[in-house]
Amino acid sequence: MTLYLGAFFIAFSLNIHAQHTPDIQKKYTREITKLGKDKALKKAFTVIDEQDDETMEDLVELTEILAPPFKETERGKRFASMLEEAGIDSIWTDKAGNVLGLRKGTAGIPGYVGLEAHLDVVFPEGTDVTVKKSGDTLKAPGIGDDTRGLSMVISVLKAMNKTGIRTEKDVLFVGSVGEEGLGDLRGMKYIFNESGLNVDSWIAIDGGDLGRISYAGLGSRRYKLVISGKGGHSWGSFGLANPHHALGKVIDVFATDAQSYTSGDISKTSFNIGRIGGGTSINSIPFESWMEVDMRALDPRNLQEIEDIFKTSVEKAITAYNRSGIRDQVTYELIRIGDRPSGELSPELPLIQRALAATSFFGKTPQPGRGSTNINIPVALGIPAVCIGRGGKGGGAHSLDEWYLNENGPEAIKLALLITLAQAGLKK
Known part of the structure; x- marks a missing residue:
């Protein structure tokens, strides 16, 4: 693990589009x-x-x-x-x-x-x-x-x-x-x-x-979330745990919690679900669903906090979905695909x-x-x-x-x- 330090490192937030022009000695x-x-x-x-x-x-x-x-x-x-x-x-x-x-x-x-x-x-x-x-x-x-x-x-x-x-x-x-x-x-x-x-x-x-x-x-942190289930026929296996349904719940929970955080009194911090995918056909319960998420922040502390919110939201949503009365369960994997300090x-x-x-x-x-x-x-x-x-x-x-x-x-x-x-x- 790299420890990002430096005598001149300053983790203060300034506007992404413009900064005050410093004096030239x-x-x-x-x-x-x-x-x-x-x-x-x-x-x-x-x-x-x-x-x-x-x-x-x-x-x-x-x-x-x-x-x-x-x-x-x-x-x-x-x-x-x-x-x-x-x-x-x-x-x-x-x-x-x-x-x-x-x-x-x-x-x-x-x-x-x-x-x-x-x-x-x-x-x-x-x-x-x-x-x-x-x-x-x-x-x-x-x-x-x-x-x-x-x-x-x-x-x-x-x-x-x-x-x-x-x-x-x-x-x-x-x-x-x-x-x-x-x-x-x-x-x-x-x-x-x-x-x-x-x-x-x-x-x-x-x-x-x-x-x-x-x-x-x-800085940015990027993740791919992969949700997996058994998959099956939309009619014959109706009621079986559906990764797409679980993904929808994750998106809802994360978007709600992240919006609450980023609209607070903090320096600019963003989140975006940029890509989603999975499934084989309209009449099949998918065996896999995935999404890719990008989170950015001016302040390293805020970047860590939005990442923590994302991870917590995923765990909370998947747990709630698996307890919602569906048959069997879905599992998930979080893969970090980007880390820019x-x-x-x-x-x-x-x-x-x-x-x-x-x-x-x-x-x-x-x-x-x-x-x-x-x-x-x-x-x-x-x-x-x-x-x-x-x-x-x-x-x-x-x-x-x-x-x-x-x-x-x-x-x-x-x-x-x-x-x-x-x-x-x-x-x-």
Whole structure:
């Protein structure tokens, strides 16, 4: 079991859509301004502009390699080859399937700085991911979330190598697995809990406009409830315990108790029964019924409480149903299918201050927010992490009509580079 702790961990509730923009300390504004005037960095910015067509070609190529949940291998292979072509020092794919490229620093300072986007998309096998162009707009499932982020990671590496920029610290360029849905952040869980890598800061790119910055994680718990019975004919076995009937009672009890809790004086907490299924035919008593439940909360304590309510509701409803005079009984199994921790980092941390100052450097007002992204894992462990937007313009995420317009797209890549160099230290 992982214990989610950290010196800078704060489990207070802030609105998911907006947070108060923290003050940017003058020393970080000065640091970023000085770095932004560096000749090597200015040259790298120019290179990012000059290679924008290449970046868009990388985006199209990667988008057209479908990477469904748990099947990111082929896209990962191509992403790895792109890192190699861009001149990464070393590269490997770990046991979880994450692709990691290492660019060595010069100072031998312990701890890696990670720059990452996720490989997976929400779409299943068979989805048409051919990129179609409408004017200047590119349309394809997954083109923004998060394939654009992958192409940005490649662009940053190319710019650093073409200009000879060196960092004091080692930098990891990463394509991670398992960010979406039932992937349950498995790639990040492996990196931070099992890989043994000494990562001391993380910069994720994942959707949103230039200026979006998150350093807080929205936690979630997800369960599949499976109710089982003997099953039989709707007429001949009438009166036999029916898993569907039991499931209906569970839904009623849980929805009532959970609604009472979430409407109380607590920070935002949600619950949703997203899928139900089971049964063989209209004239058969099912032998199995199931549902999938998603619960989310800003505060880790509330997340635990809504989970406890769910478990109690299931036990209460099943017990009541089995005592209701039906013949035989139903049994049930609760399977946890998702666990994303909540957490928030102090905005006083150097990485977050640098990200805020760098955003302001590009003339944008930082827009702090909270989401369910790859940074949930390092944030919950107290490891400095931010998630920034992929810039440009886009919409339709998680839909077949997803689109991306490369309007000032290079600016977001420059922002990613600036934050990375500020955190890893630009060698003079």
